[in-house]
Amino acid sequence: MDENALSGKVIGAAIRVHSELGPGLLESSYQECLHYELTDSGLYVEKEKGLPLTYREINLECGYRVDLFVENRLIIEVKAVERMNDVHLAQVLTYLKLSGCHVGLLLNFHCARMKDGIRRVIYGYK
Numbered sequence: 001m002d003e004n005a006l007s008g009k010v011i012g013a014a015i016r017v018h019s020e021l022g023p024g025l026l027e028s029s030y031q032e033c034l035h036y037e038l039t040d041s042g043l044y045v046e047k048e049k050g051l052p053l054t055y056r057e058i059n060l061e062c063g064y065r066v067d068l069f070v071e072n073r074l075i076i077e078v079k080a081v082e083r084m085n086d087v088h089l090a091q092v093l094t095y096l097k098l099s100g101c102h103v104g105l106l107l108n109f110h111c112a113r114m115k116d117g118i119r120r121v122i123y124g125y126k
Helices: 003-021 027-040 086-099
Strands: 045-055 058-070 074-079 103-108 118-122
Touching: 003 027, 003 074, 003 103, 003 118, 027 045, 027 058, 027 074, 045 086, 058 086, 074 086, 086 103, 086 118
Parallel strands: 074 103
Antiparallel strands: 045 058, 058 074, 103 118
16 A cells, blocks of 8 residues: 555544544544554554654664554654644654655644644655
């Protein structure tokens, strides 16, 4: 499955979670429910995956954690904020750079309609 199809599956799962729960919960609640939806659909998903920062030849464990890492190639950052800003985008771009992945989804569950809270992020695509 390519990144586009994978992104589509994740977006569908996010919409299902949002439809059932609505806005107003903590990020961790949406993350857990989305993790359940994705694994239940047969996808391999790692939760709170650590990403080391390589400085020169040294791997530093700086505490970077991807909310959900799907099929070893899609980064998902879950938010529940009134509005997304450039810091949230920078966070996803940093995760993409550190992981070597090219596609990420920034999902804000605090929106009235989930489709308004989805941002697809591309980094250094081939």
